[in-house]
Amino acid sequence: MVASQIESLSLTQVAQQTRRAASQLAVLSTEDRNQALNAIADALTQATPEILEANQKDLDAAEQDGISPALYARLKLGESKLQSAITGVKDVAKLADPVGTVQINRELDQGLILQRVTCPLGVLGIIFEARPEALIQITSLAIKSGNGVILKGGKEAINSCQALVKVIHQALSNTKVNPDAVQLLTTREEIKQLLALDRYVDLIIPRGSNSFVRYVQDNTRIPVLGHADGICHLYIDKSANQTQAVEITVDAKTHYPAACNAIETLLVHQDIAATALPSIAKALIAEGVELRGDTATREIIEAQPATEEDWNTEYSDLILAIKIVDSVENAIAHINTYGSKHTDAIVTQDNTVAKMFQNQVDAAGVYHNCSTRFADGFRYGFGAEVGISTQQMPPRGPVGLEGLVTYKYKVTGDGHIAATYTGSNPKAFTHRNLNQ
Amino acid sequence: MVASQIESLSLTQVAQQTRRAASQLAVLSTEDRNQALNAIADALTQATPEILEANQKDLDAAEQDGISPALYARLKLGESKLQSAITGVKDVAKLADPVGTVQINRELDQGLILQRVTCPLGVLGIIFEARPEALIQITSLAIKSGNGVILKGGKEAINSCQALVKVIHQALSNTKVNPDAVQLLTTREEIKQLLALDRYVDLIIPRGSNSFVRYVQDNTRIPVLGHADGICHLYIDKSANQTQAVEITVDAKTHYPAACNAIETLLVHQDIAATALPSIAKALIAEGVELRGDTATREIIEAQPATEEDWNTEYSDLILAIKIVDSVENAIAHINTYGSKHTDAIVTQDNTVAKMFQNQVDAAGVYHNCSTRFADGFRYGFGAEVGISTQQMPPRGPVGLEGLVTYKYKVTGDGHIAATYTGSNPKAFTHRNLNQ
Numbered sequence: 001m002v003a004s005q006i007e008s009l010s011l012t013q014v015a016q017q018t019r020r021a022a023s024q025l026a027v028l029s030t031e032d033r034n035q036a037l038n039a040i041a042d043a044l045t046q047a048t049p050e051i052l053e054a055n056q057k058d059l060d061a062a063e064q065d066g067i068s069p070a071l072y073a074r075l076k077l078g079e080s081k082l083q084s085a086i087t088g089v090k091d092v093a094k095l096a097d098p099v100g101t102v103q104i105n106r107e108l109d110q111g112l113i114l115q116r117v118t119c120p121l122g123v124l125g126i127i128f129e130a131r132p133e134a135l136i137q138i139t140s141l142a143i144k145s146g147n148g149v150i151l152k153g154g155k156e157a158i159n160s161c162q163a164l165v166k167v168i169h170q171a172l173s174n175t176k177v178n179p180d181a182v183q184l185l186t187t188r189e190e191i192k193q194l195l196a197l198d199r200y201v202d203l204i205i206p207r208g209s210n211s212f213v214r215y216v217q218d219n220t221r222i223p224v225l226g227h228a229d230g231i232c233h234l235y236i237d238k239s240a241n242q243t244q245a246v247e248i249t250v251d252a253k254t255h256y257p258a259a260c261n262a263i264e265t266l267l268v269h270q271d272i273a274a275t276a277l278p279s280i281a282k283a284l285i286a287e288g289v290e291l292r293g294d295t296a297t298r299e300i301i302e303a304q305p306a307t308e309e310d311w312n313t314e315y316s317d318l319i320l321a322i323k324i325v326d327s328v329e330n331a332i333a334h335i336n337t338y339g340s341k342h343t344d345a346i347v348t349q350d351n352t353v354a355k356m357f358q359n360q361v362d363a364a365g366v367y368h369n370c371s372t373r374f375a376d377g378f379r380y381g382f383g384a385e386v387g388i389s390t391q392q393m394p395p396r397g398p399v400g401l402e403g404l405v406t407y408k409y410k411v412t413g414d415g416h417i418a419a420t421y422t423g424s425n426p427k428a429f430t431h432r433n434l435n436q
Numbered sequence: 437m438v439a440s441q442i443e444s445l446s447l448t449q450v451a452q453q454t455r456r457a458a459s460q461l462a463v464l465s466t467e468d469r470n471q472a473l474n475a476i477a478d479a480l481t482q483a484t485p486e487i488l489e490a491n492q493k494d495l496d497a498a499e500q501d502g503i504s505p506a507l508y509a510r511l512k513l514g515e516s517k518l519q520s521a522i523t524g525v526k527d528v529a530k531l532a533d534p535v536g537t538v539q540i541n542r543e544l545d546q547g548l549i550l551q552r553v554t555c556p557l558g559v560l561g562i563i564f565e566a567r568p569e570a571l572i573q574i575t576s577l578a579i580k581s582g583n584g585v586i587l588k589g590g591k592e593a594i595n596s597c598q599a600l601v602k603v604i605h606q607a608l609s610n611t612k613v614n615p616d617a618v619q620l621l622t623t624r625e626e627i628k629q630l631l632a633l634d635r636y637v638d639l640i641i642p643r644g645s646n647s648f649v650r651y652v653q654d655n656t657r658i659p660v661l662g663h664a665d666g667i668c669h670l671y672i673d674k675s676a677n678q679t680q681a682v683e684i685t686v687d688a689k690t691h692y693p694a695a696c697n698a699i700e701t702l703l704v705h706q707d708i709a710a711t712a713l714p715s716i717a718k719a720l721i722a723e724g725v726e727l728r729g730d731t732a733t734r735e736i737i738e739a740q741p742a743t744e745e746d747w748n749t750e751y752s753d754l755i756l757a758i759k760i761v762d763s764v765e766n767a768i769a770h771i772n773t774y775g776s777k778h779t780d781a782i783v784t785q786d787n788t789v790a791k792m793f794q795n796q797v798d799a800a801g802v803y804h805n806c807s808t809r810f811a812d813g814f815r816y817g818f819g820a821e822v823g824i825s826t827q828q829m830p831p832r833g834p835v836g837l838e839g840l841v842t843y844k845y846k847v848t849g850d851g852h853i854a855a856t857y858t859g860s861n862p863k864a865f866t867h868r869n870l871n872q
Binding site: 026027112119121217243251252354364371375379393397407409412413414419422429431 | 462463639654680683687795799801803804807809816832833844846848850851852853854865867
């Protein structure tokens with residue numbers, strides 16, 4: 001369905017339509033889904049002039065509204081960004097199929113076989129920022145994983161999103177994927193309605209500001225994949241290699257301060273603080289980082305005073321809070337109190353301390369002697385990332401395509417009934433694992 | 437802490453205490469946790485007289501209150517039930533450790549190793565019916581999986597539960613497991629407070645009536661493992677073996693009608709209805725099943741009229757709703773509309789139809805030529821079952837110990853920073869899987 005048609009349907013009807021199309025998509029072969037992805041890539045290449053023209057409309061409107069240069073840069077698609085997004089679609093086509101993996105293959109009794117097989121979730125609801133190429137990436141991940149998708153992009157990108165979805169629908173109409181599997185919402189009011197559709201939508205992935213993600217988490221019964229905060233810590237143990245301590249701190253703080261895997265708080269063991277902190281501070285200041293420290297820190301280096309609020313803050317900026325601790329236990333306690341279970345790291349040459357830290361810090365990622373910035377689906381080798389989850393239950397941490405599938409148990413027998421295996425003379429199960 | 441002490445602490449304090457004890461428990465070795473389980477088993481054996489005495493108090497009070505014979509039978513522990521629960525604790529000790537499994541072991545670059553390792557969730561909140569032996573089973577699964585547990589049993593079992601927890605605490609005090617890891621709540625008011633403690637409790641497992649489970653799902657931000665409804669279907673295809681059709685229907689409906697994996701609705705293909713339905717109905721009636729049918733069904737067999745409400749009802753009783761459909765597609769559509777995503781089955785000799793049914797029915801279990809009653813963690817060979825989940829995301833279906841653990845990503849380097857792998861001359865990741 002083209003975007004203009006959606007307006008005449010209620011969101012419930014749109015979701016039902018998506019669900020029907022998703023049911024068909026779910027049972028297509030790997031080849032059919034990959035073919036659809038390649039058709040989208042080709043259509044986007046051919047339609048490049050129209051897409052860039054629609055993007056220019058968004059840019060003109062944004063300029064009139066006076067949006068910030070950073071948002072403008074995100075909104076601007078341009079030929080090279082579009083080209084690399086198209087390459088991304090082809091790359092997703094080449095990834096291993098997350099659907100149809102046999103996770104358990106077990107004989108329960110002669111002729112009674114249990115298989116646990118991965119299958120699509122159903123319909124995804126994805127709300128993303130005003131970055132047109134995100135729509136391309138999300139759509140390709142949804143189709144690859146056999147899911148329908150209801151998209152809502154940032155309002156500044158409305159013309160770009162509509163142009164992209166039009167091209168995607170045209171491309172899909174020549175493939176086995178029903179174009180209804182990809183839907184675009186265009187108004188902010190629809191987000192609230194979308195969050196209420198727990199009968200038709202199986203997973204919500206919100207991208208954007210922390211407050212927005214929290215709003216989504218608090219306003220839906222649909223499972224949410226995402227994280228509100230990324231309060232990551234680096235702990236410099238008394239047995240740290242000081243060169244590594246400086247390099248890892250600088251990388252984790254300054255390499256991309258707006259990323260969720262950048263650190264916000266540095267914890268330093270008191271026995272190494274006097275020697276390590278000055279060189280760390282010097283390197284950070286050279287990169288333009290503002291330092292805030294507790295009393296003990298400020299006795300060693302110059303820094304603004306840090307308050308309780310600092311330990312709870314994701315700056316997403318060139319600011320770092322520093323605290324001196326008297327033990328690895330207290331470093332762990334601080335992290336488990338103030339952290340957001342995203343990614344925390346230790347620098348130490350003492351493997352016993354490192355092991356303790358990695359076992360006891362409760363976070364999706366716990367690192368030793370490397371930067372927190374490695375917390376990323378591509379860097380982990382997942383090929384594509386659908387988001388980073390800080391919830392306790394799996395999927396946790398950077399989530400690849402596996403976060404977009406679930407599984408079902410298929411049992412096949414030949415008239416087997418449960419009564420055979422109970423009562424006074426029960427038959428025993430064999431529970432024999434078969435080759436997968 | 438003994439149960440009497442709890443009353444003087446707020447529930448938040450109890451939860452904090454459980455969390456601290458759980459942190460210690462989480463890092464104990466497999467042997468330490470198994471040793472604690474065996475200590476519990478021994479202590480329960482020794483304390484059998486006191487436990488049965490406490491149970492007798494509950495039984496006396498229940499008799500005075502005039503509870504139903506079925507509830508009384510559940511509440512009654514007795515020596516043999518207690519003995520088999522104790523054997524269960526020893527069996528759980530023998531199960532494979534769900535903690536510490538390396539799921540991913542990958543070199544990201546030389547000297548930079550990513551591991552995904554299973555670890556405990558933290559603290560479980562488990563609300564269960566007035567069945568004292570359930571407390572023993574739940575506690576053993578929690579300790580095995582390295583989790584703290586806050587227990588709330590049905591109020592009729594209060595003396596039994598207090599006696600059991602007292603014995604468990606005494607047993608644990610001689611092991612490496614801090615007794616605070618196991619806590620007992622005793623009042624109904626505490627359930628609501630427990631559901632609000634999303635900061636300290638990581639998973640809620642409600643057992644009991646559908647309405648109670650739904651209440652829990654609607655009143656907490658903590659993930660819930662469980663299912664409100666078990667509306668399971670059996671579809672008799674036109675190519676069914678009619679003997680199997682009769683036997684599987686009788687087993688799935690009558691073997692244990694109160695179980696969630698019993699069927700509530702029978703769908704029959706119109707081409708086989710006239711020959712198959714009479715013998716199915718005869719066998720069901722012989723087992724005392726009340727039949728309710730749509731118009732087409734009632735033209736073939738005698739049955740009460742089925743209404744829309746019947747398709748939505750979990751009878752949990754010897755009642756079966758019957759509907760005649762004109763195709764497997766319509767059987768699938770009916771199930772995907774009215775089912776509760778628990779377990780649905782098809783009887784057919786046509787493997788193409790079976791495959792279509794198993795792929796397109798959206799449920800945790802989709803079976804071919806066998807009874808829905810196999811949907812059970814023990815029958816699947818999981819050794820222990822913590823519950824059956826009908827949610828879309830994993831864990832789904834019968835959940836073994838794996839539902840009580842999560843995982844974390846551990847990355848270990850030697851001073852590796854992300855900047856090395858980006859920019860104008862980026863180093864490539866190796867992404868080489870290592871032996872696990």
